[in-house]
Amino acid sequence: xxxxxxxxxxxxxxxxxxxxxxxxxxxxxxxxxxxxxxxxxxxxxxxxxxxxxxxxxxxxxxxxxxxxxxxxxxxxxxxxxxxxxxxxxxxxxxxxxxxxxxxxxxxxxxxxxxxxxxxxxxxxxxxxxxxxxxxxxxxxxxxxxxxxxxxxxxxxxxxxxxxx
Amino acid sequence: xxxxxxxxxxxxxxxxxxxxxxxxxxxxxxxxxxxxxxxxxxxxxxxxxxxxxxxxxxxxxxxxxxxxxxxxxxxxxxxxxxxxxxxxxxxxxxxxxxxxxxxxxxxxxxxxxxxxxxxxxxxxxxxxxxxxxxxxxxxxxxxxxxxxxxxxxxxxxxxxxxxx
DNA sequence: TTTAATTCAGAATGTTCATTCTGTTTTAGT
DNA sequence: ACTAAAACAGAATGAACATTCTGAATTAAA
Numbered sequence: 001x002x003x004x005x006x007x008x009x010x011x012x013x014x015x016x017x018x019x020x021x022x023x024x025x026x027x028x029x030x031x032x033x034x035x036x037x038x039x040x041x042x043x044x045x046x047x048x049x050x051x052x053x054x055x056x057x058x059x060x061x062x063x064x065x066x067x068x069x070x071x072x073x074x075x076x077x078x079x080x081x082x083x084x085x086x087x088x089x090x091x092x093x094x095x096x097x098x099x100x101x102x103x104x105x106x107x108x109x110x111x112x113x114x115x116x117x118x119x120x121x122x123x124x125x126x127x128x129x130x131x132x133x134x135x136x137x138x139x140x141x142x143x144x145x146x147x148x149x150x151x152x153x154x155x156x157x158x159x160x161x162x163x164x
Numbered sequence: 165x166x167x168x169x170x171x172x173x174x175x176x177x178x179x180x181x182x183x184x185x186x187x188x189x190x191x192x193x194x195x196x197x198x199x200x201x202x203x204x205x206x207x208x209x210x211x212x213x214x215x216x217x218x219x220x221x222x223x224x225x226x227x228x229x230x231x232x233x234x235x236x237x238x239x240x241x242x243x244x245x246x247x248x249x250x251x252x253x254x255x256x257x258x259x260x261x262x263x264x265x266x267x268x269x270x271x272x273x274x275x276x277x278x279x280x281x282x283x284x285x286x287x288x289x290x291x292x293x294x295x296x297x298x299x300x301x302x303x304x305x306x307x308x309x310x311x312x313x314x315x316x317x318x319x320x321x322x323x324x325x326x327x328x
Numbered sequence: 329t330t331t332a333a334t335t336c337a338g339a340a341t342g343t344t345c346a347t348t349c350t351g352t353t354t355t356a357g358t
Numbered sequence: 359a360c361t362a363a364a365a366c367a368g369a370a371t372g373a374a375c376a377t378t379c380t381g382a383a384t385t386a387a388a
Contacts, residue, residue: 001346011366012347022346073250081309082246086237095309124322130315131322138302145245145259151294158288158295162326165376175336176377186376 027091033076034098042102045109052118052160055109055132059156062136066143066152074140081137102136103129110163119163128163135159191255197240198262206266209273216282216324219273219296223320226300230307230316238304245301266300267293274327283327292327299323 001022005012019025041058044050066073077095085092107129113119139152165186169176183189205222208214230237241259249256271293277283303316 013365016347074246078305079246081305082238082243085309092310096311099306099309099311127318127322131319134299134302134306134319136302137305138298138300141242141245141301141305142263142298145249145263146256147260154291155295155298158291177335180377
């Protein structure tokens with residue numbers, strides 16, 4: 001809270017008055033974050049011209065994040081899932097909502113890719129979308145333990161290759 | 165530390181005398197844990213008769229862990245990777261050592277499965293082993309956020325199916 | 329058995345941090 | 359401009375917790 005007061009310039013009074021407590025503030029921040037990252041990364045998968053390359057790019061951005069500075073390794077989703085979700089039903093609900101949306105977006109993107117002949121016709125896009133969601137988080141864990149960019153890229157490519 | 169003193173029955177004096185501090189105690193616990201889980205789960209992949217089913221079983225055990233009680237969701241590896249690895253080079257080294265070993269074990273198991281004709285002959289087992297390592301952690305993240313056993317099993321099956 | 333070294337349980341210390349409180353300043357309505 | 363409400367900065371409170379300290383109990387050596 002100290003940090004938030006300093007960085008935002010909003011007083012403790014204001015924060016507690018508006019959000020009640022740290023927990024509530026966090027929940028709203030999480031929703032905001034998810035909404036933003038959905039718009040920034042996943043919306044493009046819903047365009048009719050979405051291709052496998054769109055998916056590749058989403059992963060590439062994440063891998064790039066992991067591999068650079070010490071900061072910003074991982075995302076709020078995975079930290080929340082690991083540290084809070086099992087004991088907090090409400091947060092779990094927020095995470096599930098957005099992760100399901102993520103899987104869905106992947107599935108829609110894959111369907112478009114299928115129409116373009118980039119993936120095999122019998123691919124089950126729903127299952128594949130869930131797999132990609134899981135892969136995203138697996139990558140973050142490996143990235144945090146310092147695995148090289150090459151390894152992370154390799155995992156993404158193997159996964160995408162399996163759709164062909 | 166309070167909890168450890170209570171649960172082990174060892175006095176603070178003894179713990180600090182033997183391990184120095186919480187950090188050192190933790191590092192040794194992590195190695196112990198990794199060693200044990202390696203022996204319990206991954207050693208069988210090195211047997212010459214290892215099959216795809218051995219891999220499936222390892223994942224099934226993990227999925228079962230995730231889906232039952234509130235306790236024990238996740239493992240020490242992933243928690244350490246998420247919470248400590250980026251700021252602690254030594255722990256990162258420990259994690260990397262064991263995660264690489266894990267990938268290697270998967271690769272060896274896949275090679276045996278290939279000999280049995282269970283996976284396609286041109287599968288790159290090294291890359292596939294790394295992918296399975298990543299998948300393992302991805303599953304834990306989804307499990308923690310409450311995804312159903314069916315979804316988790318589906319991800320495992322899609323992944324294994326992609327090797328055929 | 330006596331002495332010296334270990335080990336014990338639990339109290340004391342010091343730090344971090346969320347939350348509340350207080351007295352002052354700013355804003356909005358008249 | 360004057361009053362009442364809102365918002366401020368920062369101090370006070372209280373809890374959690376790692377680590378160190380203390381005096382008592384236990385063990386091992388003579």
